[in-house]
Amino acid sequence: MTIEIQFASFITMGIVGFYLGCMFDTNERIIQAIKGSRIVKGLCQLVFWLIQSMVIFYLLVKVNGGQVRLYFIIAIIFGYWLYFLRFRKVYQRILARIIQLIKAILLFIKKTITTIIIKPIKLLVLAFLTVINLVIMMVLKIFSFLLIMIGWLFRPILLIIPKNVRKYLVSLSKMCSKIIERVLNRKQK
Structure with missing residues (x-):
């Protein structure tokens, strides 16, 4: 490995240390926001460190063919230390x-979707249900009117029917009319 490659590797690993500091703080903010068990948070930490390890190794492969030297690790530590001392507070403010x-963008998108899509759909469903309710009420009123007309037409026949059967038919008629009234009252509410 030539001096130029070693120097480029050292500088790259210093930048990687700085990058690790930034990503560590970002990861901590994300982990704090996760509402879950320790297992979920632990899995997130594991995935984070696996990804960071792959990033470091990928950069090493690109810069010097994947050779690891002790001073590369020292460069990573130095980059992280530099980040921690000088840039952490600035980065945390920027991150916040x-x-x-x-x-704010997500809230805007949510409100936009609610206003443009969800509210009109709710209004359409409400209008559809209102129309169905009106149709059902009209059908029930027409049915009730037809029953009254049929009862009026068959009233002379009721006079011929014996009293016992007539009482049964009258009670059946009252029961049907109560059911229809309850349904109509329920639909109007």
């Missing part, structure tokens, strides 16, 4: 603003 911006 980015998170606020993302939340």
Whole structure:
């Protein structure tokens, strides 16, 4: 490995250390936001470190063919230390603003979807249900009117029917009319 490749590898690993500091703080903010068990948070941490390891190894392969030297690890530690001392607070403020911006964008998208899609669908469903309710009420009223007309037409026949059967038919008629009234009253409410 030539001096130029070693120097490029050292600088790259210093930048990777800085990057790891940024990603570690980002990961901590994400983990704090996750509402779940320790197992979920632990799995997130494991995935985070696996991804970071793959990023480091990928960069090493690109820069120097994947050779690991002790001073590369020292460069990573130095980059992280530099981030921690000088840039952490600035990055955390920037990260907080980015998170606020993302939340505002997501809230805007949610409100837009609610206003443009969900509310009109709710109104259409409400209008559809109202029309169905009106149709059912009209059918019940027409049915009730027809029953009254049939009862009026068959009233002379009722006079011929014996009293016992007539009492049964009258009670059956009252029961049917009560059921129809309850259905109509329920639909009107």
